[in-house]
Amino acid sequence: MDIKTIAIIGSGTMGTGIAQVAATQGYSTILFDINDTALKKAKLNIEIALENLAQKQKITTEQKDTALSRIRYTSEFSEIEGELIIEAIVENLSAKQELFSTLEERLPATTIFCSNTSSIPITQIASACKYPERVIGMHFFNPAPVMKLVEVIAGEASDKKLVEIVKKVAQNMQKVPILVKDYPGFIVNRVARHFYGESLKILSEQVAEMEQIDELLEATGFKMGAFKLMDLIGVDVNFAVTVSLFNAFYQDARFRPNLIQQKKVEAKFWGRKTGKGFYTYPDSK
Numbered sequence: 334m335d336i337k338t339i340a341i342i343g344s345g346t347m348g349t350g351i352a353q354v355a356a357t358q359g360y361s362t363i364l365f366d367i368n369d370t371a372l373k374k375a376k377l378n379i380e381i382a383l384e385n386l387a388q389k390q391k392i393t394t395e396q397k398d399t400a401l402s403r404i405r406y407t408s409e410f411s412e413i414e415g416e417l418i419i420e421a422i423v424e425n426l427s428a429k430q431e432l433f434s435t436l437e438e439r440l441p442a443t444t445i446f447c448s449n450t451s452s453i454p455i456t457q458i459a460s461a462c463k464y465p466e467r468v469i470g471m472h473f474f475n476p477a478p479v480m481k482l483v484e485v486i487a488g489e490a491s492d493k494k495l496v497e498i499v500k501k502v503a504q505n506m507q508k509v510p511i512l513v514k515d516y517p518g519f520i521v522n523r524v525a526r527h528f529y530g531e532s533l534k535i536l537s538e539q540v541a542e543m544e545q546i547d548e549l550l551e552a553t554g555f556k557m558g559a560f561k562l563m564d565l566i567g568v569d570v571n572f573a574v575t576v577s578l579f580n581a582f583y584q585d586a587r588f589r590p591n592l593i594q595q596k597k598v599e600a601k602f603w604g605r606k607t608g609k610g611f612y613t614y615p616d617s618k
């Protein structure tokens with residue numbers, strides 16, 4: 334099956350990065366969002382990112398221009414098309430189910446539906462679809478243009494041939510696809526919950542300040558401390574993932590969300606994307 338056009342739904346942190354990768358690697362790319370402001374921000378961020386790569390001579394000016402010309406930005410639902418769809422919308426089961434079940438009504442029967450969910454089992458998302466065999470997990474990591482790993486997840490009903498196609502697409506995007514089982518949080522996010530959770534616990538028990546915790550984690554070799562990483566991911570998204578895993582594991586105390594994080598979410602201190610999270614970002618666009 335030849336994948337030429339990829340439609341990415343949701344132009345936030347992840348959708349923006351995935352669209353940049355898809356277009357740079359030769360796919361005709363459609364980036365859809367219900368929010369025009371998010372689309373404008375995505376367009377600007379992709380332009381800046383590709384310009385930076387061109388200035389560092391990692392890509393040529395011609396490659397930059399070609400990649401930019403491959404992306405179509407839209408908020409018109411009827412303009413979503415492509416052999417492969419990647420959703421990167423809000424981390425919410427019913428929102429993802431509604432999106433896929435609406436799209437499968439009007440897209441050809443061969444369309445592959447990929448979810449970039451961090452935590453929701455693919456089998457659950459697919460259960461609302463008429464064609465659950467076409468739903469596959471394709472979990473990129475943040476920042477998508479930089480991180481090599483893509484967790485590829487086959488749900489109970491997923492067609493194995495389509496899983497292979499998704500792996501191939503990830504490879505074409507210069508990523509390293511790893512097939513993982515369909516369990517809440519898959520592998521990386523399940524393990525990572527404890528990185529964030531324990532750091533938040535240390536903070537709430539006043540054992541250390543967040544700057545100190547980040548500094549220590551970075552000094553031991555982590556690329557980013559837990560608080561800096563939550564700000565990069567989006568405190569809201571990270572919290573939603575924790576709540577999702579907590580519930581998926583029958584409220585196992587190991588995954589219990591932290592009230593410090595919940596308060597940040599309620600205050601809209603969502604990290605870099607809102608200019609303030611655990612840290613402040615005066616230059617955020």
Ligand SMILES: NC(=O)c1ccc[n+]([C@@H]2O[C@H](COP(=O)([O-])OP(=O)(O)OC[C@H]3O[C@@H](n4cnc5c(N)ncnc54)[C@H](O)[C@@H]3O)[C@@H](O)[C@H]2O)c1
Pocket residue numbers: 342343344345346347348365366367368371420421422423424425428432449450451452472473474475565566567570574606
């Ligand atoms: N942020 C991360 O580090 C990260 C990493 C891997 C996976 N993910 C997953 O990717 C998904 C998106 O996360 P994000 O951080 O990019 O979120 P985000 O909040 O930055 O962006 C989500 C975007 O989706 C749009 N949206 C919401 N509902 C929509 C709908 N029904 N149709 C179209 N657009 C819609 C919003 O307007 C927003 O622009 C989530 O499932 C998340 O768990 C996030």
